[in-house]
Amino acid sequence: MGREASLREALLREGAPERHFGEHAHGWRDVWVYAVVACLFILLVSMGGPAQPFLLLPFFMRGKIQVLVTGFEPFGDLTTNPAQLVAAHLASEGCKAGVCITAMHLPVNRSGVETVADALSQSPSNSPWDAIVHLGYESVSKGLRVEIAAANLLASDHRSPSAPGWSADVPCNTTGTEFEPIDPEAPCLLATTAPLDRIDLPLPMSPDYPQPLELWSRDAGTYYCNEIFYRTLLAVHRGHLRPRSHHAVLLPVLFVHLPPTSFSSVETTSGFIWKLIARITKI
Ligand SMILES: *[C@@H]1O[C@H](CO)[C@@H](O)[C@H](O)[C@H]1NC(C)=O
Ligand SMILES: *[C@@H]1O[C@H](CO)[C@@H](O)[C@H](O)[C@H]1NC(C)=O
Numbered sequence: 001m002g003r004e005a006s007l008r009e010a011l012l013r014e015g016a017p018e019r020h021f022g023e024h025a026h027g028w029r030d031v032w033v034y035a036v037v038a039c040l041f042i043l044l045v046s047m048g049g050p051a052q053p054f055l056l057l058p059f060f061m062r063g064k065i066q067v068l069v070t071g072f073e074p075f076g077d078l079t080t081n082p083a084q085l086v087a088a089h090l091a092s093e094g095c096k097a098g099v100c101i102t103a104m105h106l107p108v109n110r111s112g113v114e115t116v117a118d119a120l121s122q123s124p125s126n127s128p129w130d131a132i133v134h135l136g137y138e139s140v141s142k143g144l145r146v147e148i149a150a151a152n153l154l155a156s157d158h159r160s161p162s163a164p165g166w167s168a169d170v171p172c173n174t175t176g177t178e179f180e181p182i183d184p185e186a187p188c189l190l191a192t193t194a195p196l197d198r199i200d201l202p203l204p205m206s207p208d209y210p211q212p213l214e215l216w217s218r219d220a221g222t223y224y225c226n227e228i229f230y231r232t233l234l235a236v237h238r239g240h241l242r243p244r245s246h247h248a249v250l251l252p253v254l255f256v257h258l259p260p261t262s263f264s265s266v267e268t269t270s271g272f273i274w275k276l277i278a279r280i281t282k283i
Contacts, residue, residue, distance in 0.1 A: 065099040065281045066244055068129045069273070070116060072136055072224070075108035082258045082266065083135035089270045096274070099281055102129075106228070113155070113228035120235040120251075130243040131194070131252040131281050132232060133273065136225035138257040143213030144264065144272055145257035146201065147220040149191045150230035152181045155223045179222070182230055190233040194252040198279040203272065212264060212272055220255055229255040243281075252280045 071087030074080055084105045091103035106112035116134075120127055138145065159178050172188035174180065201215040220226040232253050235241070241251045254276065258269055 063098065064095055065130045066128065067099060067101050067277050067281060068104060068116070068132045069101050069277075070104045070106050070132070070134050070228070072108050072112065073105050078137070081137050082261050082269065083137050085261075085266045086135055086258060086269050086273060089266050090273060090277075093270075093274075097278065099277060101277070108224050109157075110155075113224050113231055116228070117231040117235040120232065120239060120241055123239070123241070125240065125242065126244055127236075127241045127251045128244060129251070130245055131254070131277065133277060134225075134228050134232065134253070134255045135273070136228075136255065136257055137260075138221070138225075139260060141214060141257055141259040142263055143215070143259055144269065145214050145217035146199065146276070147192065147217050147229060147255040147257065148196070149189045149218060150220050150226050150233055150255065151222075152183060152186050152188050152190075152230060153222055153226060154180045154182050155227040156180075159222075182227060183234065186234055190230060190237065192229075192252075192254055193233060193236055193248075193250040194254040194280045195248070198282065199276060203275045203279075205268075205271065205275075212259075212269075217257065220257070225255065225257065229253070254280060 069087040069090055071083035071085070072081050073084055087103040087105065090101045094100070104115070106115055116132060153174075156178070202212065205212075220229055236251045236253055242248065243251050256273060256276070258264070261269075264272075
């Protein structure tokens with residue numbers, strides 16, 4: 001399945017019926033709301049023609065926060081990828097507290113890491129989402145790593161991820177190494193656009209969840225995890241993209257590295273990611 005197909009699938013899912021939590025069943029209150037909307041519609045058509053009522057659409061759509069969560073598919077010897085499982089788990093919970101999550105699974109290759117940046121480049125000023133959270137798997141990780149920046153560094157399948165010559169201490173110097181930039185015109189590092197002041201780690205978890213270890217990370221590595229984070233951030237900066245429905249200056253983009261499920265179950269990790277999302281989208 002190509003990236004267009006998975007994007008289309010994700011967009012379809014976005015438009016799929018949502019499960020609303022904590023809402024009452026249809027009652028008289030809803031009848032009143034429909035009656036008022038119908039009156040407004042008739043009033044606007046009579047004032048300005050059939051296109052006029054659609055001016056109200058952004059107002060009604062503003063209600064729910066839309067968050068895209070991407071997870072990489074299994075690669076190498078993996079048969080499952082915790083990133084894909086967590087993204088799917090979050091999306092399966094529907095809309096909670098006014099936040100709706102769409103999951104997108106991406107192959108661990110160049111088309112996978114370009115999918116979201118390409119979609120963003122096609123949206124002129126407002127993104128279709130209010131925040132984007134990319135999830136990736138890190139086999140040696142003992143906990144959750146919230147990445148604070150991405151480096152302008154092209155992933156390669158032919159280079160060992162631990163190839164010498166790259167260091168987060170001197171991130172811009174690729175002289176004499178096998179490393180190449182993603183975009184030679186772009187900055188060496190891009191910081192996450194998520195409002196970090198709202199993420200006071202460690203987040204308080206419920207008593208049965210162990211606190212995740214390894215919270216902040218300043219090195220997203222040299223593979224596709226770093227590359228997707230960089231490409232999406234670059235698309236946000238280049239397009240001056242704002243969230244769909246709130247007023248942050250730039251669309252929040254976050255990357256979180258996940259440990260094996262033996263360290264943190266899909267449910268535990270999902271709980272953590274959900275809390276991060278609630279914080280970065282709080283208006
Ligand atoms: C990436 O992987 C997907 C799924 O396996 C495949 O369809 C696509 O052609 C691959 N793209 C590249 C650039 O390797
Ligand atoms: C960059 O790395 C090369 C090779 O290790 C070294 O010779 C050079 O001095 C470095 N440049 C800077 C500005 O640190």
